[in-house]
Amino acid sequence: MTGEDWSIIDAYDYDLPPERIARVPAEPRSSAKLLVGLGVPPQVATVADLGSYLSAGDVVVVNDSKVIPARFHVQRATGGAVEVLLLSPQGATFEALIRPNARVHDGELLYYEASPVFRVLEGTTEESGLRTRRLEVLGDAILAHGEIPLPPYLAGVEIDPERYQTVYANRPGSVAAPTAGLHFDLQLLEDLTRRGIEVVRVELEVGLGTFAPVKDRELAKHTMHAERYRVTADAYDRIRSARRVVAVGTTVVRTLETIAHGGALxxxxxxxxVPGFEFQSVDLILTNFHVPRSTLVALVAAAVGSSWRTLYEYALANDFRFLSLGDAMLIPTGRGASTRPPGTGTPAQEIDE
Known part of the structure; x- marks a missing residue:
């Protein structure tokens, strides 16, 4: 990591030509390209080949959170158009981003056609450079009127909502897909099982913590938005007993490392x-290629140091597709040796409801 000033967001910048941003997903899912960064030089494979780089006793951990139809185009009583993006639920209410925010007042109703669908509650939160509001959802607004939210760089893209879900998506709660998992299909899951590689599910509700931009040049000034997660005691026991832990996506990395660093289940x-972080749970990461100057690139740099830039440059030079609908890479975190005795992970904590 010598020569890089990891404390500033500039260290995680790179030139991403717009034409390299994938606008359609690979079909079939596991045919997406896989850049294997486990040695020098890296190898080019497909995600379908993942099992050939793993061994019996490894555990592949996936995030089974399901994307909810969280984007709404609604109106104020005056007729003014408002866009709402629901974020994390807070009991019977949701934290949300509202545009335009300044014109919307506490207590007013927002309408879809002639029906009220949201009530704006008192209270705002300023975090990660974004101002969020609290909304009460009225009736069945989420199921009836919402749209699956896509990232801004996919504006104008039409995609089957089910294709923007993982095949194992189970528990609704995310406002964006855990995109590394979009590469998994039933054939890949069956191949891993045949090889003696177990797939274990955890849950992290993808929200602002994953995709909020870094507004400050100094990373120390950036506050990650809280995202809810849940891991069962049985799942965590299997994870900590694994030969190696393979995290599918940055949400899984953050979930497992939160627990390993003292968090509840x-x-x-x-x-x-960020670089300097000591990985205590995850050995390998399967992840997509991320937006420049993002917390996700910082996480990749924490795993592989300055090699992140070499891998990204290699991917750009070899026709890999980037961002949510793009290709993937497999990288090590440098945690300990390549194998470890079963049962030597952090003991499972009690579930804190």
């Missing part, structure tokens, strides 16, 4: 993983 994570 159920709670909220604000873990910001």
């Amino acid at each position: 159920c709670g909220s994570s604000q873990l910001f993983i």
Whole structure:
């Protein structure tokens, strides 16, 4: 990591030509390209080949959170248009981003056609450079009127909502897909099982903590938005007994490392993983190629140091597709040796409801 000033966001910048941003997903899912960064030089494979780089006794951990139809185009009583993006639920209410925010007042109703669907509650939160509001959802607004939210760089893209879910998506709660998992299909899951590689599910509700931009040049000034996670005691026992832990996506990394660094099995994570971080749970990461100057690139740099830039440059030079619908890479975290005795992970904590 010598020569880089990891404390500033500039260290995680790179030139991403717009034409390299994937606008359609690979079909079939596991045919997406995989850059294997486990040695020098890196190898080019497909995600379908993942099992050939793993061994019996490894555990592949996936995030089974399901994307909810969280984007709404509604109106104020005056007729003014408002866009709402629901974030984390807070009991019977939701934290939300509202645009335009300044014109919307506490206590007013927001309408879809002639029906009220949200009530704006008192209270705002300023975090990660974004101002959020609290909304009460009226009736069945989420199921009836919401849209699956896509990232801004996919504006104009039409995609089957089910294709923006993982095949194992189970528990609704995320406002964006855990995109590394979009590469998994039933054939890949069956191949891993045949090889003696177990797939274990955890849950982190993808929200602002994953995709909020870094507004400050100094990373120390950036506050990660809290995202809820849940891991069962049985799942965590299997994870900590694994030969190696393979995290599918940055949300899984943050979930497992939050617990390994003293968190409960159920709670909220604000873990910001940057170079210098000591990985205590995850051995390998399967992840997509991320937006420049993002917390996700910082996480990759925490795993592989300055090699992140070499891998990204290699991917750009070899026709890999980037961001949510793009290709993937497999990288080590440098945690200990390549294998470890079963049962030597952090003991499972009690679930804190």
